[in-house]
Amino acid sequence: MPYALFCNDSQISKAYPDEADVWKLAQRSGLVVDVGTDEERHGPRRMLDNDYEIKSCPAAQGEDPAKNKADAERESRMELQLSS
Template identity: 75%
Template sequence: MPYALFCNDAQISKAYPSESDVWKLAQRSGLVVDVVADDERPGPRRVLDNGYEIASCQAAHGEDPAKNKAEADQQTRMDQQTRMELELNS
């Protein structure tokens, strides 16, 4: 079952093969915040910003969650390479 990012019950991302893939997308988008530990859980824990959630979904007709993941991974690699080049050139 694929997963996606939702805001106020509306799907706002493409479908991805796993929940962890959507967590990575949310992290890159700045939607993950660390919350101070409570008595039940030691250390900070990751949570989504208010109004956002990750849930299982149906892929849209013709949508391929594995292809979405591959494209997101490629974009991440390109972004990392660009940052490295900028750092080297500064």
């Protein structure tokens, strides 16, 4: 099942094949914050800012989560090249 970024139960991103893909999108968008550690984990714990959530969802009709992932990766590489 694909995953997407949600805010207040509204889907605000395209669907991606894996939850990890949406975490990358959220990180690039500045929506991931590090919070203090707990007793079971070492180092900071990642959380989404405010009311953002990553949830499983069906892909929209005609939407291809794998293509969305490939497009996002290509855009990310282009941004890195432009900033160099």
